[in-house]
Amino acid sequence: MNQQEKLYNTVRTSGVIGIVSGAVVIVFSVAAGVLMIVSGAKLLFAKKNVLI
Numbered sequence: 001m002n003q004q005e006k007l008y009n010t011v012r013t014s015g016v017i018g019i020v021s022g023a024v025v026i027v028f029s030v031a032a033g034v035l036m037i038v039s040g041a042k043l044l045f046a047k048k049n050v051l052i
Helices: 003-047
Strands: none
């Protein structure tokens, strides 16, 4: 294996890691957004039962 092939494999591995980590971040951010919307909706419904 020559230097160019080693460099290509290193860059390819780095790219794959970047894509995978980006996909993981997107999945977690979508899940966090959904949880925030659900908890906000629960707070709005619970607001009716609070006497001020």
